[in-house]
Amino acid sequence: MRVVIAGGHGQIALLLEQQLATRGHAATALVRNPDHFGDVQEAGAVPVLCDLESADLDSVASYLNGADAAVFAAGAGAGSGAARKDTVDYGAAALFASAAVEAGVRRFVQVSSVGIEAADSPDVDPEFAVYLKAKKMAEEDLRGRDLDWTILRPGRLVDGPGTGLVTLAAPRLPRGSVARADVAAVLVELLGAPGTVGKTLELVEGETPVGEAVRAVL
Numbered sequence: 001m002r003v004v005i006a007g008g009h010g011q012i013a014l015l016l017e018q019q020l021a022t023r024g025h026a027a028t029a030l031v032r033n034p035d036h037f038g039d040v041q042e043a044g045a046v047p048v049l050c051d052l053e054s055a056d057l058d059s060v061a062s063y064l065n066g067a068d069a070a071v072f073a074a075g076a077g078a079g080s081g082a083a084r085k086d087t088v089d090y091g092a093a094a095l096f097a098s099a100a101v102e103a104g105v106r107r108f109v110q111v112s113s114v115g116i117e118a119a120d121s122p123d124v125d126p127e128f129a130v131y132l133k134a135k136k137m138a139e140e141d142l143r144g145r146d147l148d149w150t151i152l153r154p155g156r157l158v159d160g161p162g163t164g165l166v167t168l169a170a171p172r173l174p175r176g177s178v179a180r181a182d183v184a185a186v187l188v189e190l191l192g193a194p195g196t197v198g199k200t201l202e203l204v205e206g207e208t209p210v211g212e213a214v215r216a217v218l
Helices: 011-022 034-042 057-064 082-103 126-143 180-191 210-216
Strands: 002-006 026-031 046-049 069-072 107-111 148-154 156-158 165-169 177-179 199-205
Touching (some): 002 011, 002 082, 011 034, 026 057, 034 046, 057 082, 082 107, 107 126, 107 180, 126 148, 156 180, 165 210, 177 180, 180 199, 180 210
Parallel strands (some): 002 026, 002 069, 026 046, 148 199, 156 177
16 A cells, blocks of 8 residues: 655654555655655655645645555654644644645555543643644544544653554553554554544553454454
């Protein structure tokens, strides 16, 4: 299959691209900085220059034409400020979903975050609350679209090799961490699991092999 990935130079996206290439799939990565093309190519994907904060709908849809699936894995990142969390974590997600609809790409997997329910809590750090609110708005926007969507909410992200062992379930899981490599592995499995369409799933490290964990939520 051919998968188009928003946020194509992100840490999870690069790992996803590597795993897709290993399985013989093709990935197109939307990247906003041409200096990152080399990293994307090394991961086995085809980079295209596209800044989702300034791109128009038709241009984004053109990159999605003919694709089998779309993955939104973009994020403004820590220290980016409230404005960019709104334009990337919400705005870019909504634009990418709109482009998928226009291009006729039905399978859509969106990387979100655990903790959405705490977005309006006064106990949450104000900057993190802005991030959670943007992710929550992106989730709500996606649920209203005529797409075969799945939302994945990873726990606290950590670096290093994945274990291949996770806990994947409907909200709300106990708080936990998960390796980015394991998030990428779950994304690959979700793309080929139509039984997860319309589901919101949380992900942390665990004791169940990735493939088995995905089959268990079908």
